[in-house]
Structure formats: C-alpha cells, structure tokens
Amino acid sequence: MRRIRIPDATIRRLPIYLRVLRELEDDDVAVISSADLAVRTGFSSEQIRKDLAYFGAFGVRGVGYSVSQLEDQLRRILGLDKEVRAALVGAGNLGTALTRYNVNRHKDVKIVAIFDNDPAKVGKTIEGVRVYPVEDIADIIRENEIKMGIITTPASSAEKVAELLVRAGIRAILNFAPVKLGSTDAVAVRNIDLTLEFESLAYYAAGEEKRPETS
Amino acid sequence: MRRIRIPDATIRRLPIYLRVLRELEDDDVAVISSADLAVRTGFSSEQIRKDLAYFGAFGVRGVGYSVSQLEDQLRRILGLDKEVRAALVGAGNLGTALTRYNVNRHKDVKIVAIFDNDPAKVGKTIEGVRVYPVEDIADIIRENEIKMGIITTPASSAEKVAELLVRAGIRAILNFAPVKLGSTDAVAVRNIDLTLEFESLAYYAAGEEKRPETS
DNA sequence: GACTGTGAATAAGTTCACAGCT
C-alpha cells in the first residue's frame, strides 16, 4: 500500500506528536501549525512537515493541521486505532514493574499475558494479568492474537524466548535483556539495555564533555 | 585533553565492546581482532576500528587488540575506572525495580541515594539504599559527589527535579519520565520513554513492515 | 499573508579501500 520506506527515526517521532496532539485536544485547540508543534516537541517545523508528509497531505496550506484529524491519522498509522495486545516474558522485578506501569497508564498497548518458568509465579496474577508457564507461549499468543512481546528475562534465556515469540507469530519485540537479539527480519526488535545506558552515560558524568539530548 | 568531538553513536557502542571484552577475559582470550569483535558485536570491523581510533591507537597492526589493555582503556574512557555514583528520584514501581536491578547487577554505576516526597517512604531503605526527602537533594548530592541522576517521577515533576539535580552539580541524567527534558547543555540527558517505545513498536506490530534492530 | 509540501543542499555517520606496521 505504501511506496517508500519510512525511516525509523520518523516512526519514533510520531508518538511524540501524538502526545502533544492529545494535550491540545484536551485544551480544545482545533488547529495547529507545524511551527507550533515544533515549539512543543523540540523538533524543527520542516522535520515535522516532512514526517507527516510521508503518510499523506494532512495539512491545509495557509492554515495548519486539524488537531483531531491529525490525531486520528497518527493513531491509525501507528496501529493504535485497534487495541495492540502484548505478552511479557520474565516476571522478575523489572517485568512486574513494567506490567504495573503499563496496566495503569496505557490503553493503547496492553499487556494481556505474562510468562515465567518459576512454578511459584505461574497461576498468580500481577496487576490483574495472569502468569502462564513458558510452554504455553505459542497457544496463548495465537489464541489472543498477541502481536508484541516484551522480554524481561535474564540474558541467558532471552534469545531462546525471542525465537519462541517469533515462531508464535509475534511481530515486534521490546527487549530489556542485556543481549543484542539476532536480527530476524520477520520481526522488529527494539533493545532497551539499561546497563548500556548507565555505562555510556558514565562517560558524560565523568568527563568534561557536554551534550546529548537523546532518546 | 581531547581534540575532536566524539559522536554519541560511538560512545553508545563502547559499553558493548566492553561487555564482549569482559567475556573474552573470562575465557582467557588474550588478543582479539576487529574482525572477531565484529562477529561478536554485530557491528562492522571498520566501525569498531574507527570508534577505537578516536581515543588513540590501541591495536597492533598484523596482530589485533590486547583484550585486557583494551578493556582497561574502555573502562577509563567511560569513567568506569572510578566508581560512578548515582541518585534516583521517584521511589515508585519503576524506581524500586531499577534500584533492585542496579544494586544486584552493577558494580560500575551505583545508586547510593533515593529521593521521594512521600513521607511514608522517606527514611526507609530499598535494597539497602536509603530514601531521603526531595529537599535534601542538593546536600546529599554534593556530600556524596553524585554525578548521575535517574528520574522516575511522574511527568509533572520531572522538569523541576531535573533542575534541582543540575543545580546540585549532576552531570548526566537518565530520564524515565514521559517528557522530553529541556536541553540544558551543562548536563547530558538520555530519555527512556517507555510509552514512546510501546507506541512506536505498535507500528511494526500492526503493519506489514519489517525491520529495525534498534537500541 | 500564512503555512504546507518538497526538491536541493548540507551534515552526520557508515562503509570502502588501501597504505603502513609488525
């Protein structure tokens, strides 16, 4: 359906635009220019126009963008117009915290199943979400049409878990285990490696260097 | 001391090299070539050589890099040869999980103080780390020479907390609150915005698109 | 007059290709 390849950098900015649009909607702002969005997001107005133009001409020249229409478009583009269901594997500290965080905050992407090997955890619920044994991954994921996986296992089992998830039909993985998952290409992988964040920030904490405002 | 500006992309790869070097050291490997490092890290060998060359000529032509020497160099470059002390602000679910994660895993960067406004939490300890009231930020940070801040507060207070940290002399901030912190330039900021990660991954979970192996 | 959409220019980062040590 789409012609050209959209840069991941663009995809990563879309939820930021969406967040601002939601705030604007709450404040009953009907129309917004790319220049105003630039002020509110910290990106340049050209960048915003270019990002949005990848998906169509949503704006009106001389006027700007309709807040509610653009919000709908972004939700549709990101696939957030339907509920996105996720499964989390690894019910440790981080997994539990992420589940609580997700359930309480989020309506768009919803953790609907947790998997763990520890018999003491299986059968219980975390913030209302049931913990299943890892053997059930394939069944539960298929039954519930889960499309996203979150890995919060130790590094040693992350690769194996990723394979299970991919085989079960998962399309996107958010990996918190401190390993770089082998790039399959049937699945989008995003690694959040906290150790790496700590260690690379140490460079700036220690040195005289300044800079990076990064996500 | 250093001539040119080192790309943040390079800084982010250094801890990955370091991780591999530690594994090699454990396996008693003494020398490694950039080609071998490439296999083990997933980056190209030219990239690795170029990254390392920013900081000096650590390798030996025709031979490779000394594992232990390169490890020492990287630790020094990243400032991990000295203990890096960090303070965490916001003792909620995520803050607590991060503290546990950090204390149990990490020797390089160490959370030594937690701040929270909730009187029920102040005075207690989390995984052995004491919780202080937010008013004490400036004193505690200066007394303990804390150089890194971790923000796990709600979005509404993140900006204010960041200012307090910067005024107290913090050099690097890891921000988990769902707001983009205003770029001061006296401090390095890295944002980990979980909502953004979920929402941008939804694009790949829903669509027919494949791809990004990203950190 | 104001603001979008976009080709052209620039900047940043990565890969190529090879000269230079050991």
Add this chain to the structure above:
DNA sequence: AGCTGTGAACTTATTCACAGTC
C-alpha cells in the same frame, strides 16, 4: 601475511529555501 588506522566515497537523515495553496 595479517590486521590496524584512516582518507575518500557513499548513504542516510536533517535543514534550507521556496513554489504552491488557501
């Protein structure tokens, strides 16, 4: 012969600049 260090080519992403529309 083998592997590093690095200028040059290339690729990708961002910024500039302006024509086009309301």
